[in-house]
Amino acid sequence: MKLFESETVELKQVYTSDLKKEIVAFANTNGGTIYIGVDDSGEIVGLDNADFVMQQISNSLRDSIRPDISMFINIELMREDSKFFIKLTVSQGTKKPYYLSDKGLKPTGVYVRSGTTSAPASEDAIRMMIKMTDGDSFEANRSLTQELTFNTLNEEFKRRGLEFTEVQMKNLGILSSDNIYTNMGLLVSDQCKHSIKFAIFQGTDKLVFKDRKELGGSLFAQLTDAYKTIDFYNGTKATFHDLLRTDERDYPEDAVREALLNAIVHRDYSFSGSTFINLYSDRLEIISLGGLVSGLSLEAAMLGASQTRNEKLAALFYRMKLIEAYGTGISKILSCYKGLPVRPEFENVEGAFKVVLPNIHAQALRAEEEKYLPILRLFEGQKEIARSDVEEALGSGMTHAINMLKEMQERGLIIKVGNGRLTRYEVKRKDSNI
Known part of the structure; x- marks a missing residue:
């Protein structure tokens, strides 16, 4: 009996722990046969302890390879010319990719057969096997x-x-x-490998950047941290009706909550990118990847129609009482702005969905911003400015420039650095360690 190595045949003179790599490779490809007690030339050299080796192989299959591969393995004790050797037949598995349990689902743990060798599979190949097996x-x-x-x-x-x-x-x-x-x-x-990227801008565009942070960890941690961050920047304005004072947030808290939940529960996580939250002086934008599920239009979603992309994730959030019912998020956001002069906006394009929550007090803020905009624009090209820069930008004298800078300090827009002739001004950044 003469044997030769090929894409489906592997020869081993003795048993070693590396045998499990060959088993994984055959199970992940087209199956194959491993002979133990046969040298590289194909000559049967035999094993002195064949029964013990068979036991070692059985233990290795049970403890070292996942998912369970035992049903796709057949181990036979063979004999020729008084020499004992082992024939190990590996069928192609139905739960690919199989991998070494101590290495995991990564190239160092997943092998495929390539010619007469067993080689690590690429991450793309691993993903493809998972998709073909799991759907x-x-x-x-x-x-x-x-x-x-x-x-x-x-x-x-x-x-x-x-x-x-x-x-x-x-x-x-x-x-x-x-x-x-x-x-x-x-x-x-x-x-969790996905994240939320949060950016805060000084005005109504991205010209003057104030702060940014990236929120990671479990989706539950991201939800909590994102809400706390928005809440930190969500200003309060007091209004009076006769003698009754009412405190009103820039962004209705329930609307913020619903928009965040929708972005986290319904985004397409097969995309590797982050969810984006951009906070401007007049609006809050939340952009999630994936857009609406195919076949569901924005008009239908506005009417309350719902098709859950991540059913298990939505069920978990429902179980945790974070969402009350499917398809109510958009209507809840709209109801938070009922009777107000501004309305939320929703935009669905291929690959992304955007919710825009307008700042309830944006009109008053915009008037203030326009007043200070020439000074704020000075920070676009430099970190610090001096009073003389303000005088030049405004075309005014020293007194007016000083008064404007003082007002901006009082409103928390800028901070003063240094004293006397070395006095400089910087855009104020709120503490991002929340």
């Missing part, structure tokens, strides 16, 4: 990252008096039936 549902697909923790989610469950157990994780779609974390699990884990 098109992003949430249900296996996560490429398996080293996940759920500290934030566990705390959210505790706050609501709920248990966070392995059974719950499987019911929620965080963990698959064969104990592998899904993309749903990745989204609510502390290692």
Whole structure:
């Protein structure tokens, strides 16, 4: 009996722990046969401890490869000319990609057969195998990252008096039936790879930049941090009706909450980009990736029609009582502005959805901004300005320039740096460590 290595045949003179790489490669490709006790030339050299080696192989399959591959493996003890060797037949698996459990779903853990060698699979190849096996549902697909923790989610469950157990994780779609974390699990884990990018601008455009931050972690942490950040910048204006004082926020809190929830629950996470929040003096913009689900028009969504893209994520947010009913987000946002002179705007384009919440007090702010705009524009090309720069920009004398700078300091638009002839002014940036 003479054997030769090929794309479907591998020869091993002795058993080593590297054998599991060959098994994974065959299971991920077209299957194959591994002979142990046969040298590279194809000669049968035999094994002194064949029974023990068979036991080692069985243990390795059970402990080192995920998902369970045992049903696709057949191990036979062969004999020729009083020499014992092992024939290990690997069928192509139905739950690809198979991977080394200590390496995870990444190139160092996933192998494919290439010619007569077993090579690491690329990340694109791994994603393609996952999609072919698990289907098109992003949430249900296996996560490429398996080293996940759920500290934030566990705390959210505790706050609501709920248990966070392995059974719950499987019911929620965080963990698959064969104990592998899904993309749903990745989204609510502390290692979530998506983020929210927050930018604050001085005026009504992007010319004068004030601050920015990136919010990461579990989607629940991102939701909390994003709301706190907006709340920090969400000004309050007091109005009087007779002797009754009413405090009114620039942006209705319920509208902010609904817009954030919609952006997080309904975005398309198969896109790797971030959700964007841009805060201007007259509006708050929230831009999420993916747009409306195919077949659902903006007009239909405005009427309350709903088609959930991330059903498991929406179900979890519903269970946590963060959303009350599907399809009510837009109507709730609109109702927050009922009777006001400004209205929210919604824009749906291919690949993105934008919600614009207008500042209720924008008209008064705009008049103030126009007054100070010539001075604010000085900061477009430089970090600091001097009083003489203001005099030149306004075409005024020293007294008027001093008064304008003083007013801007009192309104928190700029800060004074230094004294005397070294006095300079900078745009005031609010503390971003919230």
